[in-house]
Amino acid sequence: MSGVRVLVGTRKGAFVLTSDGKRSDWTVDGPHFGGWEMYHLKGSPADPNRIFASQSTGWFGQLIQRSDDGGKTWSPVGKDFTYDGVPGTHQWYDGTPHPWEFARVWHLEPSLTDPDVVFAGVEDAALFRSSDGGGSWQELPGLREHGSGPHWQPGAGGMCLHTILLDPTNPERMFIAISAAGAFRTDDGGKTWQPINRGLKSGEIPQQEAEVGHCVHRIALHPSNPQTLFMQKHWDVMRSDDAGDNWYDIGGNLPTDFGFPIDVHAHEPETIYVVPIKSDSEHYVPDGKLRVYRSRTGGNEREPMTNGLPQQNCYVNVLRDAMAVDSLDECGVYFGTSGGQVYCSPDAGDTWAPIVRDLPAVLSVEVQTLP
Numbered sequence: 001m002s003g004v005r006v007l008v009g010t011r012k013g014a015f016v017l018t019s020d021g022k023r024s025d026w027t028v029d030g031p032h033f034g035g036w037e038m039y040h041l042k043g044s045p046a047d048p049n050r051i052f053a054s055q056s057t058g059w060f061g062q063l064i065q066r067s068d069d070g071g072k073t074w075s076p077v078g079k080d081f082t083y084d085g086v087p088g089t090h091q092w093y094d095g096t097p098h099p100w101e102f103a104r105v106w107h108l109e110p111s112l113t114d115p116d117v118v119f120a121g122v123e124d125a126a127l128f129r130s131s132d133g134g135g136s137w138q139e140l141p142g143l144r145e146h147g148s149g150p151h152w153q154p155g156a157g158g159m160c161l162h163t164i165l166l167d168p169t170n171p172e173r174m175f176i177a178i179s180a181a182g183a184f185r186t187d188d189g190g191k192t193w194q195p196i197n198r199g200l201k202s203g204e205i206p207q208q209e210a211e212v213g214h215c216v217h218r219i220a221l222h223p224s225n226p227q228t229l230f231m232q233k234h235w236d237v238m239r240s241d242d243a244g245d246n247w248y249d250i251g252g253n254l255p256t257d258f259g260f261p262i263d264v265h266a267h268e269p270e271t272i273y274v275v276p277i278k279s280d281s282e283h284y285v286p287d288g289k290l291r292v293y294r295s296r297t298g299g300n301e302r303e304p305m306t307n308g309l310p311q312q313n314c315y316v317n318v319l320r321d322a323m324a325v326d327s328l329d330e331c332g333v334y335f336g337t338s339g340g341q342v343y344c345s346p347d348a349g350d351t352w353a354p355i356v357r358d359l360p361a362v363l364s365v366e367v368q369t370l371p
Contacts, residue, residue, distance in 0.1 A: 003370040005324045006334055007051060008342055009038035012360035014053055015342075016071040018370075023332055023346040030261075032074060033065070040321055042108045043368035047115035051368075052134060054105040054120075063103055064134050077134035102126065107321065109164035110131060113171075121161030125152060125178040127190065140190035143176070148195060154180035154233065155215045155234070156280075159173040162320055163188075163219050167226045173257035175229065178243065183231070184245050196244030198332045200233065217260045218320040222269035230272050230299075231261040232320070237274060239299050250299025255286050261323035264333040265348060270298040273325075273333060275318040285313035285337075292335070294349045306351035309343065315339070321364035328369060336362025 001217050006017040015030025035054045044050040053065040053074070054182050065074045101121040111117035120128045120137065124275035126144050127138045137316045142361040143161075152159060160179055167173035175196070182197040205213040215234035217241075222228065229297035231238040231247065236256050238247040256276045263269035278286045285291065289311045292305040318338035334350050336342045344351045 005368040007041035007366045009041050009364040010360040010362050014038040017355050028356050030370050038366045040107050042366050044110040045112050046114045050115050052108045052118055056104045066134050067134050076123040077272045106160045106162045107164055112166055112168055116360050119164050121164055123158045123160040125159050125161040143193050144193050148191050151212050152181035165221055168223045177216040177219050181212050182214040199247035220262050220264050222264045225269045232259050252300030260320040261318055263323045263325055266325050266327040271296045283317045288313050290314045322362050324365050324367040326367045336364050336365045
């Protein structure tokens with residue numbers, strides 16, 4: 001029977017949760033790197049044993065860890081994370097005399113086909129690529145060199161490149177999102193980029209419909225239909241059916257259209273999930289009720305999924321990278337909260353149960369479906 005491995009990054013370490021295809025009994029392994037902020041862990045689609053992890057602290061700086069045995073053991077990788085022989089500074093060397101300084105790696109996105117290729121989105125916003133399993137890194141400079149760069153601005157969490165989507169039908173196409181600049185697309189492997197924010201409106205900036213400056217929280221796609229993108233924005237849930245060229249609102253009957261994560265059912269390209277929170281100043285779920293909203297029609301009409309979730313006195317948040325789905329026959333949905341709970345629904349959102357409680361605040365949740 002197939003199984004799943006859930007990779008959880010928290011404020012104080014990483015956890016690896018495993019189960020068989022029933023997803024009812026779980027083994028919890030961790031914390032790995034206890035005391036470190038683990039901003040993101042992501043497994044390679046090309047090798048079920050390989051996992052990359054972003055490990056950082058304000059004191060020691062940034063490291064990339066890699067596991068080649070499914071999270072049992074880890075090794076630091078990336079000579080570009082050393083300075084005068086000391087690992088873990090905020091310097092990311094690319095062979096130049098003056099390395100560029102950045103705050104942290106927000107997101108790691110392994111190649112769909114090559115286990116040695118992985119992309120990294122960092123703060124301040126830039127995109128890097130490694131072709132040797134994280135051993136060395138090269139910036140894709142076309143993004144930071146885009147003429148709109150002077151108009152980018154930090155969101156509340158910093159000016160972070162937090163989302164990287166790879167088009168499974170076109171290896172030259174990639175989508176990224178920056179808070180607060182917006183979404184961008186490359187059609188030539190990262191050499192050049194174009195903003196894809198037409199239709200977005202942001203009252204927080206002088207020109208509501210500006211080319212850049214929008215605070216995009218997360219974008220998602222389904223591999224079978226990568227022309228269709230879904231977006232959770234700083235206010236507004238949006239959809240594009242032309243690879244980001246144009247967006248339109250699909251907020252519909254949500255109690256609030258502010259939130260961070262958005263994801264798509266593994267087998268149903270028109271089934272999407274969001275977790276609304278109260279507002280941009282009150283980062284917790286409305287009315288003390290933790291609800292995942294599911295749309296089976298690609299937006300607008302949604303149903304609250306509450307079975308097994310706390311419906312009173314609950315005031316947690318779910319961050320942008322803290323929701324994921326597996327690809328088992330009956331799609332499982334997972335999310336983690338600022339209160340340290342990790343929930344699983346083995347039936348596409350109908351029912352929920354906590355895998356584990358009382359972890360440190362959850363920053364990211366990713367899932368590997370195991371053979």
